[in-house]
Amino acid sequence: MTRALPAQARDAMIIEQSWREPERFAAIFDRYYPxxxxxxxxxxxxxxxxxxxxxxFLIAFDKRIGYDVARTDARPWLYGIASNLIARHHRAEVRQYRALAKAGTEDLAEDHADRVAGVVDAVARKLRLAQALAEIADGDRDVxxxxxxxxxxxxxxxRALGIPAGTARSRLHRARKRIQAALGEDGS
Known part of the structure; x- marks a missing residue:
């Protein structure tokens, strides 16, 4: 009995097969689109x-021939492509975070039941988080x-962003520190 390969191991095989049979790439789309x-x-x-x-997925399909099949998991590759596209929308993203941070709790609550203390606390935290995300350096926020x-x-x-692992860890550490500071010393 043949043992089934894990999904990530099949990613590279599917992409390689799609070089000859383009319709095979649909399996990668179906697996990761959501x-x-x-x-x-x-x-x-x-x-x-x-x-x-x-x-x-259009870009991934167009670039599938250059995919490194030694990388069995296609997720980082796809997230890298998505992150590059998202970077194009950076200004809109920052504006969205700043607008959310400036929004009052009255705008977010639709009726009296939504105004209970727990929701107000959650909204206040969300606003602080949104403001912190808007102020974090682009590369740090991406990681x-x-x-x-x-x-x-x-x-x-x-890998997704095309930076060394150590740089990614440093950016993640910096971003987490900024978020913790924005939410308070204890992270609340």
Missing amino acids: EIHGYAARRLGSSLADDVAAET LLLVAWAELTSEEAG
């Missing part, structure tokens, strides 16, 4: 997520969000 779309939506909002996710939202390791985030 994840890439979700990440783009969290970074840029739902209005741009469809475009960024679709463009990520932080790839680790926090895309659940990549710092090494995978480094």
